[in-house]
Amino acid sequence: MAHQLSLLLLLALLASHAIAMLVLQRTGSLIHPLARSFSLERLSTAHHTAIDLTPEETAHLLAGMSSDDARFWIAPTPEVAPFELRPEEQRLARELRSQLRLPEAAAIGMQLERISGADARTHVFSPAGWAPLRLRSSVELPNGAYLNAVQYPAGAYEWGRVLAYSLPVTTLPVLLIVMFFIARVVRPIKTLAQATERVSRGEWIAPLPERGPQEARDLTAAFNTMQANLARHVEGRTRMLAAVSHDLNTPITELRLQVELLEPGAARDDMLESLAELSAMARETLNFVRDDTLQEPTTTVSLTALLDDLATRYQRLQQPVSWAGAPPLLLTCRPLALKRALTNLIDNALRHAGDARLALTRQHDGWLCIEILDHGQGLPEDWLSKVFEPFVQRGVSNGGVGLGLAIARSCIQAHGGELLLENRPPAGLCAVVRLPAAL
Missing domain, CATH: 3.30.565.10 (Histidine kinase-like ATPase, C-terminal domain)
Structure with a gap:
């Protein structure tokens, strides 16, 4: 029982982690808050650069801002073609528009996806759902050109690291605590099962200590009462049979003495044989009762x-x-x-x-x-x-x-x-x- 309950608890904890991963992947923010702010801040800086500096200076500065995890450039066409933005992308576009104080007419394109090209909210139960994120952006400039950018922000839920922390920190303590309480519940039941097995083999044992939860204590008390009642019943029956078998010997002996005084003959021999059988029955019954009362250790x-x-x-x-x-x-x-x-x-x-x-x-x-x-x-x-x-x-x-x-x-x-x-x-x-x- 303890092993089954522990296994069920472990499966429940793993299922809760899987459900949490699925729900967060579907409804939570995909980009880490710090990475989100940093990405928008770099886009804002690049936009101000493109407006305030000459094309040569802008190109030079944008090249300096580019690195392995980000690239910025000016182009006559947008990197992100117009499409219906998803909720996460709409929030990013609103925040950038607010930072840059752009009018609603200015086009802003945001596309958040996996580096493999899969949807950013691909469920985590597929390999594509574990791929890093990629944010592609296009902001229309006053001169009709576009500020394009490709960045690789950190995900809000990097499940490899999250699970490496949450599984041992949350699962192991819960399992240990629950297993302790399961053992407290199961131990009296296991002791009771072992005691029942011993009683079923004809062995009488000392009353079991009443431990554990109230239900286990009630069950142990009922077992102790049952064993005491059985012992009284067996003892009463044994005493009665022993007394009857013992008391039968006296009249049998008297009858045998009287029959032996009769004249020898077939009738006398037949009566003596019957008395011998009756005496043997009483003796064997008494031996049987004595054996029944003897408590040999198991x-x-x-x-x-x-x-x-x-x-x-x-x-x-x-x-x-x-x-x-x-x-x-x-x-x-x-x-x-x-x-x-x-x-x-x-x-x-x-x-x-x-x-x-x-x-x-x-x-x-x-x-x-x-x-x-x-x-x-x-x-x-x-x-x-x-x-x-x-x-x-x-x-x-x-x-x-x-x-x-x-x-x-x-x-x-x-x-x-x-x-x-x-x-x-x-x-x-x-x-x-x-x-x-x-x-």
């Missing part, structure tokens, strides 16, 4: 190294887990929590299919994709999302209670990612984990 780690550790651990236990490796890819996460989630997915594949193959890639959108593929029979399409519900098991129970996938999805979503299950015939079932890469 760090940036190598996801490739994390998968290396997991694969090595399973291979040491002689489990059929294959991992071909991947280039180093960084991820901002809570490493222990993510390991538990991936372990649940790998255990799920081993339990139901007997093998697991790990793969890690970086996708075109910048996200990291982990695939845990087994060679089992897969799942019906309507079960691909149902198995993420708590206590819903994939196929026949193999000692689990149906919380593994629910815990894994909860952890991955807390990291700002997503977990999907896909059937990939004939390979089997694939758990696809997508996580945002570290910035």
Whole structure:
């Protein structure tokens, strides 16, 4: 945002300079005031010379007045043929007539143009508009001859020099001041965006300081209030689930003791099995709640190294887990929590299919994709999302209670990612984990 606003401001300043150049070139005085006075003064001096002195003396003096930037001479014909004078030329003619006290009948010709012959008011966006000025003059003398002159007055707006001064003097200070205030506005918003990203990954942070303009302070205060409300909600839910899971252990234990006192038989074994499942559910639920309340610090780690550790651990236990490796890819996460989630997915594949193959890639959108593929029979399409519900098991129970996938999805979503299950015939079932890469 700061870069875009600064660029827009710079474009606005350049556009304002361009508009000012165009307007001044069209409506302002073209000749510098000092050059204007000097040119008229030399014409006046030459006119008095032509009237008061002899032709020989006049020619000699006019030759002395001529230089590289001016030339004066007497001729029987005017240098400037009669034409309709433009406003700038009319002003010059009026000022000269006033200085010389000439009657209205005396002809005065003034033509202001570029040395290339282009119109003096050619817009500055063409090369001709940057050419020097040339003033051609013809003043009728009492004897019918004409005092002719060609002068090269300095322009009122020599845009090369004007811009070389105005651009750094006006643009740079304005840009620096505005960028300071833009940073003051954008900094709280950037801090808020970073804090929102951390909260979206399941991390709780200290309340943000309320700084910047009033709107930014209001937004920060709303964020702090939202995070506090979310924390209270999560804490209340966690305490309730922990209390329920903990309190269930007491009646389950009492029932188990009573059932064990019964006569051995199929009914007694069936009840003990049911109580064992119920006890496992309560235990896993309590572990899930405890993991949810644990606030592990968020760090940036190598996801490739994390998968290396997991694969090595399973291979040491002689489990059929294959991992071909991947280039180093960084991820901002809570490493222990993510390991538990991936372990649940790998255990799920081993339990139901007997093998697991790990793969890690970086996708075109910048996200990291982990695939845990087994060679089992897969799942019906309507079960691909149902198995993420708590206590819903994939196929026949193999000692689990149906919380593994629910815990894994909860952890991955807390990291700002997503977990999907896909059937990939004939390979089997694939758990696809997508996580945002570290910035």
